[in-house]
Amino acid sequence: MNILLIGDIVGKPGREAVAGLLPDFIIDKKIDLVVANGENAAGGSGLNSKCANSLFVKGVDVLTSGDHIFKRRDVLEIIDNPYILRPENLPPLTPGKGHCIIEKNGIKVGVLNLQGRVFMHPIECPFRAAEEAIKLLKKETNIILVDMHAEATSEKIALSYFLDEKVSLVAGTHTHVQTADEKILSGGTAYITDVGMTGPCDSVIGRKKESVIERFVTGMPTRFEVADDDIQMQGVIVTINEKTAKATAIKRIKECLS
Numbered sequence: 001m002n003i004l005l006i007g008d009i010v011g012k013p014g015r016e017a018v019a020g021l022l023p024d025f026i027i028d029k030k031i032d033l034v035v036a037n038g039e040n041a042a043g044g045s046g047l048n049s050k051c052a053n054s055l056f057v058k059g060v061d062v063l064t065s066g067d068h069i070f071k072r073r074d075v076l077e078i079i080d081n082p083y084i085l086r087p088e089n090l091p092p093l094t095p096g097k098g099h100c101i102i103e104k105n106g107i108k109v110g111v112l113n114l115q116g117r118v119f120m121h122p123i124e125c126p127f128r129a130a131e132e133a134i135k136l137l138k139k140e141t142n143i144i145l146v147d148m149h150a151e152a153t154s155e156k157i158a159l160s161y162f163l164d165e166k167v168s169l170v171a172g173t174h175t176h177v178q179t180a181d182e183k184i185l186s187g188g189t190a191y192i193t194d195v196g197m198t199g200p201c202d203s204v205i206g207r208k209k210e211s212v213i214e215r216f217v218t219g220m221p222t223r224f225e226v227a228d229d230d231i232q233m234q235g236v237i238v239t240i241n242e243k244t245a246k247a248t249a250i251k252r253i254k255e256c257l258s
Contacts, residue, residue, distance in 0.1 A: 001107060001242055002029060003145065004253075005171050006036035006060070006235040007178065010199030010206035011044040011226035015054055017198050017233040017257045022059045025255060029237060033104045035111055035145060036198070036235075037173045038084075039065035044206060044226040046071035049078045056083075061102055064113040066149030066174055067120060069096075087115035087149060089129035099133045101140050107242055109145065110137035112167070114159070116150025116174075126150075127162055134166055142245035145238075146170045153179075153193050160191040168240045168247050171195050176205035178234050178252060188246025196234030196254070203227035231257040 004026070009018060018036070026034065038060075041051040045068050052063060062083045069075060069086045078084055079096035088098025099112045112133050114126040130146065137144050144167040148156050156172040163170055165187025172179075178196025185191055197206060204212040207224040215222045232254055239249040 001032040001105070001240055003033045003035065003109070003169070003238045003240060004029070004031045004235055005145065005147070005169070005195055005238065006034065006198050006233060007194070007196035008037045008039065008173055008176050008198065009041045009055065010176070010197055011040065011042075013226065013228055013231045014197075014199035015041060015051060017231050018055055018060065019058050020257050021233045021255050025233070026059050031237070032107075033102070033109055034060050035062045035064060035147065036060045037065065037147060037149065038063040039068045040206070042072055044224075046075060047078075047084070048072055048074045052078055052081070052084060061104065062100060062111045064111065064147040064149070064173070066115055085111065085113040087113050087123070088133050089114055089124040089126045091124065098129070099137060101137065107143070108141035109143045110141050112137065112144060112146045114146060114148050116148065116152060116155045118150065118152035118155045120151055126159065130159070130163060134163075143168050143240055143242070144245070148172050149174045151175065156193050160185060160189060164189045168245050169238050169250075171236060178254065180252070182236060182250045182252055184247050184250060188244065190238045190247035190250040192236055192250065192252070195236050196252075198233045198235070199231065200227035200229055201232045202230035233257070
């Protein structure tokens with residue numbers, strides 16, 4: 001089966017990229033399942049019901065997230081949706097869930113959302129959380145996709161080797177910069193450090209360049225507005241053997257919204 005994982009959707013431009021590119025892309029590339037990181041879909045930071053629904057209706061099947069998922073309180077209205085995930089390794093009493101199983105074309109696929117700890121807020125161990133969640137998911141399927149929302153490349157790479165052969169894909173999100181290190185590990189797990197960003201790429205990770213530069217140059221607080229130029233949909237297509245649950249191919253994609 002062919003699975004598309006879309007990088008962090010940033011604001012209205014990111015939603016426009018999904019609306020304008022995804023429906024035809026699914027048909028052209030024969031995509032069976034679409035997973036997208038949507039934690040920045042609402043105004044560039046956070047998620048709400050309107051934005052989530054606009055992504056689902058255009059073909060997204062599961063929305064993952066990260067450290068910004070609770071930036072908007074109205075996300076609590078939708079966080080119990082089984083196909084909207086927050087990081088698995090948040091505290092046990094945090095609303096929502098960090099993993100799900102979705103069935104497409106008669107095939108069950110597990111999706112697991114994790115968050116890193118290096119250079120990020122204190123949180124439970126993603127490695128141990130992954131082990132526990134995978135035990136639950138494997139009761140129903142061996143095809144498991146992992147969105148590792150993390151800052152440090154070393155943490156993402158270490159997790160991929162830790163989970164090699166246990167899952168079908170480990171894909172990094174959060175940095176908004178697509179990396180060129182896609183590969184299939186010896187145990188059959190596909191990996192990429194960061195799938196990239198869906199939104200305005202003529203920017204500093206989705207924000208207008210001028211305000212970000214001003215912050216760096218002056219050290220003064222500035223408002224970071226979502227940029228609106230060079231809108232792209234970035235991600236990876238992973239082909240998975242349905243019988244073995246091993247990845248057979250992984251390919252980066254970068255589609256421009258004309």
